[in-house]
Amino acid sequence: MQNISKRLFFLVSLFLVLAVLPANIKAAYVISSLDFTVSPTAGNYGRIGSDVKFQMMVIDTLQTYASLSAVSVTATDIYVYSAALPVSGPTVANPFYVYDGTRTWRVTGYSPNPNNSSQNTLRLNAGNLQAGNLLNDYMSLEYAVFTAATGMPVTGGNASVDIAQSAVGIALFDDGNLALHNDAVLNNGIYNCIFNVTEAYKFDLSGANVKGHFNKNFIKAGNDPFTAPRNIWLDSIRPSISIPDAHPNPYNPNTGLFQLFYYLNEKSTINFNIYYNSVTIKTMVLDGTSGYNAPILWDGKSNTGTIQADGDFSYSFLLTDYAGNTTITKAAALKITTVELETTIYSIDTHYSNPAEPQIAAIIVVNYELTNATPANLQNLGFDYPEIAGVNHDYRNYPYVYLDTRLYDSAGNILAKYGTDNNPLVDNDPIYTFIDFPNYGDGLPMSGFNFTTLPGNPCGYPEAPIYSRGDDQKGNDWDSVFANPLTYQGGGKFTGTTSVFLVDDISDPGIYSFSAKSVLVGKSLGVKPDSEIVNEIVTCSDGMGGTINASYRYYQYHAYPSYFYDETVGHISDERGYGLASLQDTASFMVEADETVPSADNIAPVIITSSEYPSQNEIVQPFAITAQNPVRIMLTDAGVGAGPENLSTFILYNPYGTRVSGKVTWSGSNADGSWTIKYEPDSPITMGGLYSFMVIPVDAANNIGEAKTFSFTVADTSIPYVPNNGATVQSSTGSTLALSDSTSTQVNFVVSKISAVILSGGTSLVDWNSSTIVVKDSNGNNVQGSVSHVSGTNILSFTPSVSLADGNYTVNITAISENDYPGAYSYNFYVTTANVTYVNLTGSGETSATCMRITDLVQPSAGILDQGSTAVSPTAITVSNVTAPSLPSSNTVLGSPISFALNSPHQLPLTINQQLANVVVRLHFGTPEINTLTAIGMDETNITVWRWDGNVWTQVVNPGNAITNGTDHYFEFSVTSITANNVFALMYVTPAVPLATFKFSSTKGFNPVKESSKIYYTDSITGVENIKVAIYGLNGALVRKSEYKNSSDTALFTGNDLNPYGAEVKYYYAWDGKNDSGAYVKNGVYVIKMQIEKTSGKENISRVIAVIK
Incomplete structure (x- = not known):
């Protein structure tokens, strides 16, 4: 029943896409297939600089046979059949052309059905494919519907395609010009073109239609316009950033955080870099959303944790949108000073x-x-x-x-x-x-x-x-x-x-x-x-x-x-x-009231019990509180009453302890002496979380009543989400591959783990105990395995307990908030490991000595050619450690360079056709190399990747971040050629940064989920009798008390750090970001007040600290 429904779906789909004529009807010109490739792409999107290669085939049909379906399928062949096929089948002189809208095959004879030898079928495979993209696995066509036709390809016509309404009339060519038009053969009825995506088009297309047109001698194809079965995604708009506020500048790392607020025109990955001269001091990689984003916070420390000294710095952004379009901003000046x-x-x-x-x-x-x-x-x-x-x-x-x-x-x-x-x-x-x-x-x-x-x-x-x-x-x-x-x-x-x-x-x-x-x-x-x-x-x-x-x-x-x-x-x-x-x-x-005004009233106003809206501890829905339905409360006074204007204080705080933008209004006095004051927010309140409002009643005689604070909760209906590239599969050696949320991702290694980054959609945190990952195979069966979450991270992982064989898989992620609102996300991938070869220094398979991974996309291997254009088997490639030739200026080699060679009779150079094979080079480094970098104040972000072609060194651009697998670390990147005398190496440049004296700096902002804060208070605890700490929110509420005399608190005060450049010791108080109930406090700014009682007297210290989760 399942196969029948799938076939019905594809049959209906094909009728929607192809104007297929009934069997035994002469159709004249027919566009049999229209497809395209986009290179390079990112996230299924073509971007600025991408080449879209369109290909259309047109048949002058004599007879058509519709509704052919698969009767036998393997990874390399599909056999299609219809009872309407004639007894006398195709021949070399009179072939059948079989098409499904995206591809066209030329069949010159019947083939017996492998499952029923008496049934004549049309066998389709890479050998008789005429037009369309090569298939890695013909199993994907199992439920497709095909049409067969007799006739011949049409030459000498006019072919064109439209990309939605954004680019119309793009000409296709059948002129044999491979370089200009990607057309390999002159006058074979297959029309091609290379369309380059430029900024001028301003494409912002997601799933747009591609339509083909054809005419010859004023006669149009019977199915013109023809809509290609596959849609296209194109983005030729560069990401842009606006910075409405960046402060303080000059910035003092000892007194606070540098905050940079920014606005993006579209969702982008942000590489934020801070430089001293030309040396990169700090690198942050962020996922930015369209619109205003949370500020970037910098504590003045480098990637290695060194606080920077006074000097002129700069910062810039590298923006990469979902399609891979990039924008590099001009460097902006940032001055660091420790002058206070x-x-x-x-x-x-x-x-x-x-x-x-x-x-x-x-x-x-x-x-x-x-x-x-x-x-x-x-x-x-x-x-x-x-x-x-x-x-x-x-x-x-x-x-x-x-x-x-x-x-x-x-x-x-x-x-x-x-x-x-x-x-x-x-x-x-x-x-x-x-x-x-x-x-x-x-x-x-x-x-x-x-x-x-x-x-x-x-x-x-x-x-x-x-x-x-x-x-x-x-x-x-x-x-x-x-x-x-x-x-x-x-x-x-x-x-x-x-x-x-x-x-x-x-x-x-x-x-x-x-x-x-x-x-x-x-x-x-x-x-x-x-x-x-x-x-x-x-x-x-x-x-x-x-x-x-x-x-x-x-x-x-x-x-x-x-x-x-x-x-x-x-x-x-x-x-x-x-x-x-x-x-x-x-x-x-x-300023007191005029003494001539009677001042006998000394009765303070009071808040009318239960008059507040929302009620104490009430839960309201987002958008419930607006300027038209504000937060409000009623006051009453036995004396002069409200008077001609409101003197009372009314402040509304959001869940982060920040004042909600709005204004205070009031209704004026009622006959009974009561009045209502209101807080009207500038915009409807939608963010979920615990809100509070403080009211200080004041009457016309300036009598001040008892201040009260009320709280209510706005329901957080947001759902957790998986960000772009947040779902990944991982190999046993630590290689990761991001899963696409729109197309099935090819995985050419053995999958050891599937992980998802899950972020809170609002103030409600992710419920990690309820969130889960389920993996299903191509038959819909659950893959056995376990789901885990490492405390302090935003990553949920699925570890299969059985090996994932080659085939198709679906990952279903259910992310649930602590308020029980679920979000569902699905990803597809297929594993193809049968045609993968590893080139190692030692051992076999994928190991810490693997230097190259080769994936043959088409069998037999034909994508790797040597100097004489002879196909090279991956097993003929070898690797060895070598000594690097003269290095680029100021560079030092890290680890051991490698070089690739070929077994006889093959000779370098190698050329790789990426449509037929994928070759990845891998360069390793380990603990000794990390220790080398650490000793000079550097880390893996300072490593660069280089290749020697026999004459000059060239730096590999964007090799990606280093991959870690235990003590093994490596960079890997794709190559399209291997030259003679090749050398690949990792290098670094020792930076010339200003020397900074060591200074004990108390924590200004921290994430309590990942670390505790340090509040330095003394260089010796000798003579300290007691220390009392009280931590308050900005609304004055006490959230935590600690005391040195209490044995349960003593350890909070005894932590200390040593000046690495001298013998100075500083003791600190460590706050874990929790309140007296043991729960994490909300994001916001808090005041820490500390009283140190010594034999010599008392000392008071006050610090401000930000909690940022």
């Missing part, structure tokens, strides 16, 4: 007066500190003007800070951004152009400005020199930079203090915040634009009771900082500082 700038609001003193013009007056004292600002580190930030050691300092190399101060209301709206000129009634440029102060305090003069400031009364100064003065312009001074300069404390440390006097006409009661942030800059002195030398005549005393006129000349100079645009000179002086900034510090103050 910290700003602290030391104190704030406010006074509020309520005269006819109410105002607020405040004095804010701000401290700022610049550390690790050694001359070398400042040079990296642009402070690199020439100086003579021990002789002078250039004033432009002395650092300053620009102080950015702002005022916000209680809702976070900015009220004021304070300007740079604190006294617009005075020109301070004459003071700021004085370069002798500030200085380094070492007695060396400050140089770089060759003018002396001319005082207001210059009498007594010599008249010959040319002097400088301010620009005589008020309101344009940079007081926020130069009024309170940094003081050098020695050892790369600078400090400064500024008192900010704030006066504003604030009268509305509430809580206000003042913020301060400093930015590193340098001083520049510029001549006022379009100004000329000024000649000032001054009347001075002659010392004898009389007067004389003195003439002084000067230029008008203006002092302004680097990095910022200055309107006076009309440009930015330079990039000194590169925007290095401190974190913003804030301080708050309260």
Whole structure:
């Protein structure tokens, strides 16, 4: 019954594809087959640069016989039959042409059915195939339907194909021009062409139709247009990336993570590389989705785990889309600095007066500190003007800070951004152009400005020199930079203090915040634009009771900082500082209500019980909460009530502890004194997970009620998924091959494992206990084996307990989330190991000494030819270790080079027809080679693959990642030729990277599934009596407590690391990313507060850490 249904399916399919005429009807011109090959391809897609080779055969039919089906099938032959076939069969003079839409065979005689010798059949195989692609296994045609016809091929016609509506009228040729048109024989009725895919077509075709057309002497083929049975996938659009945000830059590895947010126009594989000069420091390979992606995070460490020192770095992207189209972006600059700038609001003193013009007056004292600002580190930030050691300092190399101060209301709206000129009634440029102060305090003069400031009364100064003065312009001074300069404390440390006097006409009661942030800059002195030398005549005393006129000349100079645009000179002086900034510090103050307003109400408002929506611990569906159906709660007050505006605080947090973008609205007061406040999200809430919202009720009298936090869950209905190339088969030696999700993948090795990368589709994790892999053979029977998952990975594996014989297999993957939402994924592959040969240094079969794998796609072997174009059996190829000839500049050989030779009588070179044979070269390296790389701070990503052709070395492009099988590691890659005097070798170049001093850096971000964090706190635990640690979420919720005195916690505090360059030891607290209940916390930012109790006193440490799973 199963075979009958399959045959019925193919019969219906063929009638949909071919306009097959009934038996015994003259059909004239018929397009018998239309097919194509695409090379190269990736993921079944043709890409930019691919050649699509179309082939169409046209028959001038005399008689047709429809609905032939298979009566016997082997891997190399298929016998087809129909009761309608005539008794007198085909002959050499009058052959039958048999076709199935993709191929056409020329049959010159009947063959007996191997299963029924009395039945005359038409035997089809590679020997009589006229048009169409060669078949590896004729078993795949077991259920196909065929048509036979008498007649002859049509020559001299006009043939063309259309690719959907994207490329129409592509001409096919029967001119015997193999090079230009892939047409091997002139005028044989088989029409060919080579169509090159270029960017100009902008193809984005998935499963598009290919239609053929044919006419001769204005007579069309009876089945024109003819739709090819196979569809085509073409992509000629390169992937592109947009980077809306990359920060911080400059980046300090000791204070946080470098974050790069990006947007892709299509799903792509991303090779992200960071370089120092031309040396690759860090490589990351990511799977990016179309649209916005999670940020790329870098901790400042190289591939070998070495933290990078100050210097100029760059980064770039190599994008590869599903079809294999690539885009390499230009390198973007990234500056690394360990200079740190910290700003602290030391104190704030406010006074509020309520005269006819109410105002607020405040004095804010701000401290700022610049550390690790050694001359070398400042040079990296642009402070690199020439100086003579021990002789002078250039004033432009002395650092300053620009102080950015702002005022916000209680809702976070900015009220004021304070300007740079604190006294617009005075020109301070004459003071700021004085370069002798500030200085380094070492007695060396400050140089770089060759003018002396001319005082207001210059009498007594010599008249010959040319002097400088301010620009005589008020309101344009940079007081926020130069009024309170940094003081050098020695050892790369600078400090400064500024008192900010704030006066504003604030009268509305509430809580206000003042913020301060400093930015590193340098001083520049510029001549006022379009100004000329000024000649000032001054009347001075002659010392004898009389007067004389003195003439002084000067230029008008203006002092302004680097990095910022200055309107006076009309440009930015330079990039000194590169925007290095401190974190913003804030301080708050309260403006009380007008004393003339009755203030008898001191009753705080309260939250009405059970008035919250969603209810506490309620589960809602995605899209349930919108701006029209917001999160909300009701408040009530026994006093003055809500008043004319909302003063309460309402914040909604997503499952990662981040504030959900939206706004707070309210309904106004009701008659009973209650009111409703709402949080309207900017977009519907769809992401699954646990949400929380915090409400602080405040009434019109500024009475603050008890704050409460509520939580609800948005159901995570997302399903886990297998990413592109996420399903693979593996050999016993570690070779892997990605399975296609659209076509059956050929596997030419013995399968030892089948694995799938399964990723969470949302916040709900993968349920590894429920997810499974089932493998079925061609008969639909389950293959025996076991399913396993290694903790801490995203990989589910199936290990067969029986050997997978040659044949077809189906892999069914069921990925289930912890919320019980399943995703199903299916892949097909077929194993062909009978025609595989291994060329080894020692032993037989596939081993750690295998240097070449040869797969004959067609038997007998005909795809490998020697110098005389004679077919070479794979067993005639040998391999041996050799000494490499002179190497490329700066390269060193890793391991033992190899060379291939041929047994007599064959001679090199070899040429390989990839349509008939596949040849893969394999280069090995082991533990000794890895130790060599590790000793110089490198790893396998620094290995390159080279081949010698007897004259020059050529690097193998994109050999793929190294494959690991136990202690054996190797690269493998396909070849199309083997030259005489060939040598294949692995090499590396020792990088010239900047030396970095060792620094103990606490963990800034980590994946608790893979590792614990390290929070360094002391260099000795001698004298430590107790240590208390409390870890909080950003919403203030306590998630974990640990105490050194508790025996169950002591081990968390006793881990330590040793400085590899000295004897220094640092102890750390290790957090495993779990809460007090033993469950992993959610992704987000957490605050770690640590109190160390020593015999000498107490010390408090606070750190911020990110959890990223």
